[in-house]
Amino acid sequence: MTEKTSTSGITTNKDFRTGITNFLFRLVRVREMAMVVLILISCVIMSILSPHFLSITNFLSISRGFSMEGMVTIGMALLLITGAFDLSVGAVMALSGIVTAFLIVTARLPYFVAVLGGLGVGLTVGAINGLLVTRIKVNPLIATLGMMTITRGMALGLTEGSPVVNVPSDFAWLGQGNVGRIPVPFIILCVMVLVTDILLRKGRTLRQLYYVGGNQKAALLSGIPVNRIILFTFMGSGLAAALGGIITMARLTSGIPTAYAGVELRVIAACVIGGASLSGGEGTIIGALLGLVFMALVSNAMTMLGVSIYWEGVVTGAILILAVSLDMLSRRRL
């Protein structure tokens, strides 16, 4: 990159140079990169503190643990981008697991049909959430809070509070199995992340979510079907939660009505740490997932360091507030 080149050479070199600085500049400012750096740093610290941390077994166990929450995180990130969120995902995970287990154990339906039934639960709850928000204009907080209570109540009511057990062990492969050494749920999650992230960056349809979240009125005036998009995103979120719930049920070979209570707030926190905003229009799938990975790492670290699991909330909450505060402060300067 010297100036001692021909006229045409200078222009190309200049373009090249600005291209690279531009690229680096943007890379540093992207939230995902910050998250990756943060995760690497905590990995380094952890491997020094605990010799067991830097083992493939530990990583694979972490990955299986957060895969189901990861699926929910994808749906939640999409919703947050449109400017909404869904509190009912934890309850949907429980109910869809129970319904699928019911259909397998009691109704003795083929696995395929049972899974469809479980997914149907998520799709239905998502559709109701979406219709309440778009048609009746109920605030997402209220709509999904109500649906969360109803769905959780159904899970508890249908089972009288006790788990649905005796799910055949061959169904358990979905949650417990491996391909090579890689857990099946983690493979499913990776595929989901890749597809949604690419479609959200480049696909014309999913790209519309950002317009809706950025300025609903402007989106409407530009011919974007705002209500339909919000409705479908709620349905997608319900579907992702149902899938996570069914895989969890397979992993535990039982449908547990109290499973995943409180996961909705953890997932929203992960999305926000990864760059999403409650006011919409911001965030990416990869970012949200990295936020979740970071939270999983922190909880793993605390376990390994012998800190009581009961203290986890203190750390997670502090990270959430710190991430958002740093974001607000960096914005103020612009």
Added chain:
Amino acid sequence: MLIDRENPNLIFEARQITKNYPGTCALDSVDFSLKRGEIHALVGENGAGKSTLMLVMAGVLRPDHGSLWLDGKEIHLSDPNQAQHLGISLVFQELALCTNMSVAENIFTNMQPVNRFDFIDFEEMNRVTRSSLEAFGVEIDPQVPLRKYNLATQQIVEIARAIQRNASVLLLDEPTSAIGSRETQRLFQVIRSLRDRGVGVVYVSHKLDEVFDISDRITVLKDGKLMGTVTTHETTSDDIVRMMVGRDFEKMFPQSNITMSAPLLRVNHFTGKGFSDISLTANSGEVLGLFGLTGAGRSELARAIFGIDAPLSGDIYLDDQIVHIKNPREAMKMGIAYVPEDRKIDGLFLEMSLQNNVGSTNLETISQGMMIINRKQAALAKDWMQQLMIKARNIEQLVNYLSGGNQQKVLFAKWLARSPRVLIADEPTRGVDVGAKADIHTLLHDLARKGAAVVMISSELPEIMGLSDRIAVMRAGKVVGVFNSADATEEQLVAYASGASTNGNNSYEVHQ
């Protein structure tokens, strides 16, 4: 009527458009025509119906009567998308952009170029964006989120977007309200080049100098009626001003002479965001009218006096004593009251009762120690409900369910109950019906005559002329003239406010 129905040059026509709102007729059988390759300015006072006509032509509003014609064929617009598909693009006065998205993505909203996988072709999008923005001579990175740019740039992006949609009819509603003169000149270049390509441009502006600079024809609206369409180079700004203000009858305003008058509130070389170097005195006993166009800095001045926004420099004097007002609480303690422009956002607690609203600014008088005495609050509210003739079921009624005029009266009750020495009222009769309007006028007049200093910000000429004892005209953040209302003419005020008056540009004249 200058419309030639057979003219093949006409690209777009609005015929006999009528639009009624409850209580007012926003447009009354208005004809408007646009030729291919023409810049047609639409002017009129606030409330003359310009924006309504634009919204009708863009398909946002549906007229009660009348028809729209494009290329000689009648069209029926049900929403703005349909208008856009037909090549009619409106650039909104308040920007309709997604500032979280990149510049390029805003220009290509919902019409992004895609490759064979149906993925958005960002390279192509950025390339076209860069080249189309070059025409404006502004350096904009297409990949940067729009929120990083200022309002002027955003305005240009919005216009570039309309152009990108291959508009054959471009409707611009006050496109220069947020941008400086350099950008304005660039914008004009682009508008002229669009005209030369055959695009018809409708240009709404308050700024007459701009209108004369850019337009080929001018149409004047007044009170929803068409006053006429003239060719720009055959007319003068005096003619246009006369067409804008010419009135059928003088409305009745309360009249009585000032009995006592002494300087009460004075600002000296007062400068802040949106206004600069203001020196102005409001006397007790008088109504001081503050006239100007939207964005002239009047509300900003009022907000700074009331301690909402911090001024940059200059002093405020009360009774010739210098005072420092850091926040509205301090202003209130000094006897200043501010009735804001937007009652729904800045003025009222819509989901609370009439009595709670009146009580909100009078907590000292209705409390004993730490406790609010309900009896006192109710008595205060009832008293003011009677005095201002507020039509409500009772003092428990939620303010949200009152009519605009009665809401405005509740807002005044809130502040009048404090017996202010200085009352600053920002557009005191915006969106209220005729009856309530007259009541509010009487109320402001009486308050002044009882010895308060009333500062009234208004964009309505009859109100300014009829109610003020003195009138200060602001333009672009400065006071450009102070008049005794008895000596001032409407033409004069409009000329000073719009910059059409040559000596009104920078001079500070006092006609007392």
